[in-house]
Amino acid sequence: MPQSSAPELTRERDYVAGLYDRLDQLRVRTRAQLDGVLAQGAFGTHQNRSERDNFAVMYSQRLARLWAVERGLCFGRLDLAPGAEETRFYIGRIGLTDDEQQRLLIDWRAPVAQPFYRATPAAPMGVTRRRHLHIKGRTVVSVDDDLLDLDSLTADDRATLNGEAALLAALSETRTGRMRDIVATIQAEQDRIIRGDLSGVMVVQGGPGTGKTVVALHRAAYLLYTYRERLERRGVLIVGPNLTFLRYIEQVLPSLGETDVLLSTVGELFPGVTATRPEPAAAAALKGGLRMADVLARAIADRQRMPAKPVDIKLDRYTLRLDRQTFEAARNRAVKSRRPHNQARSVFVRHLLNTLTKQAARHLGRGVLSDEDFADLREDLRTEEPVKAALNRLWPYLTPQQLLLGLFTSADRMTAAGLNAAEAALLLREPPRKGERWWSEADVPLLDEAAELLGDIDEGVLRAARRAEEEREQQLAYAREVLEMTGLADIMDAERFAERQQEEEGYLTTAERAARDRTWAFGHVIVDEAQELSAMAWRTLMRRCPSRSMTIVGDIAQTGSAAGAPSWKSVLDPYVQGRWRESQLTVNYRTPAELMAVAADVLTLVDPSLKAPDSVRESGEKPTSVRTDDLVTDLPGIIERQKVADGRLVVIVPDGLDVGMPRMTGPEALDAEVAVLSVTEAKGLEFDAVVVVEPARILAESPRGASDLYVALTRATRRLCVVHTGPLPEVLAGLR
């Protein structure tokens, strides 16, 4: 890989300095535009105000983008063969032009930037030279060139990775606990995925460390850039396995200038529910099975079950009686309406009320009533408390929460809904105590399913409207107070002030609006560690993406959850049979070859037909194993010896094992120099050094133990040590 000469370096420094000058200039200009809009204040017609708001949002977003690209603004240059319209492009995080609209810098996502990632000596795409610029602060410190037009390259040279020096430099940096973007070193096989078509379902299957996560994030940025109009309104949803993982990746998109993407776990997809209750794997697996959709449908039918004996409704002057035949007739009509439970209720109620009204008329000694009198009498009955109570018992309005609460706190209800006694015992729980975390992650797809089956509750909508009115009253009172206190009461009235407040709070980004709306349809959905999702979770996600424009990334060999995917086909065929495409990533950028050799043996336990990805580099350090009789005493010393200077270390332990050190379960693990995590919590993350404790127990602890061990062994970027008290499992013979 040729390096360039000193004059070349100076030349590039000058060019890049010019780019930063332009960036500064645009920041100042955009800031002034934003200030100008804000200074106009919230006066004028509603349309004026809304236009101004739009401009303010646009300038703020532009400004945020201009600030996000500071680090590594420009990282590459392409020289094209003579004859091309332009023969030189600089590639960077953002597109820049001068005041005459001359291109100074090309956004990495633009079509003309594509050869930077794809051109090879065998297929140079018109490129004669690809130059990598390394910048520290704002200064170019070195440049590397790939010469693509030399006939003299050997076959080996041709097969080498693009920009190897730049790539290896990026890979050997110590880890910070946050994922970095890879715009400067995207590899060709990754670029093809990033720039893949928006429509349809794309599966990206790849072993550990092949860049699935980082590629998925760059794809989100690419899609938003290329299809901005279509995606900005509907938003992009990225689903990850847990909060720690989301925290690990969240800085990548802002660094690419993209902020309007909703990052979420499945557990956060039901607005108003915080799903943090820990749950045994067997219960989660049962809840994740597709069968639960039928169970919920039956649980609802069970709530519409009619009593065997007639129901008497005592009113002041007479008693009305509902017999089984009347119930059945009303229920059949409601069911035939094919409406969801809460909406079918009105059909049921109408039918019963008609019957009751006729009875009441008889009691009142009035044979034939005019339509008007009949309607009046029916309305009188409808508002009688005993009638209301009876109707509510027979066909209650149900929220998804009420349905599941009623179901999971009653073994009888569960068996009536089709679960057997053992299953019911597994899921049975006490009603929530005050402040208790009652919902688990596996409950969320069930709540979502229930919401579909139950439909909206009209009364709920009314209550919300009443609440909104109360809130408005409160805001007005607050506004009056503020205006009095600030002495502004003379120049602005409370209504207007409250309105402005509300508008400010009312302005939500697409991502924020989407997060609050269960029925939001996203423009594109990206699912990471997708192999872990249950069948019920897929139903929820598919509802969020009616257009089926999705990117699904994962590794079937790493499936740890008992409810997870056995194959992509089994997951996707029910929704998009024959209409999904799969791409493979085959090179491991994380785990050095020495460590991967050990992990590859474990992979044969998962499935002998699978091949581990090839590591792009070696670390020069062999992985080790340590046997100890006293884990708790020896572990701190082992950790000390394994630490990498300025790096981060994780101890991965079997679920039920106490190693005498506090376990971390949340994002704080990302900032710790040493963290103790379970395999599930470490999934998707990476660390400089990894200590895997009791591999035999990890293997034995779950039916997917081999996958878990494979995940644990592939988290390290440099150093791996396995600690065991009993004999080392045969599959780790490579460590001896």
Ligand SMILES: Nc1ncnc2c1ncn2[C@@H]1O[C@H](COP(=O)(O)OP(=O)(O)OP(=O)(O)O)[C@@H](O)[C@H]1O
């Ligand atoms: N082209 C690249 N340039 C620089 N770094 C890269 C590149 N591709 C991947 N990496 C790095 O390799 C590491 C692994 O990537 P990532 O976490 O996306 O892999 P993964 O396939 O999701 O792994 P796992 O299946 O284990 O979760 C990350 O540090 C990522 O930044």
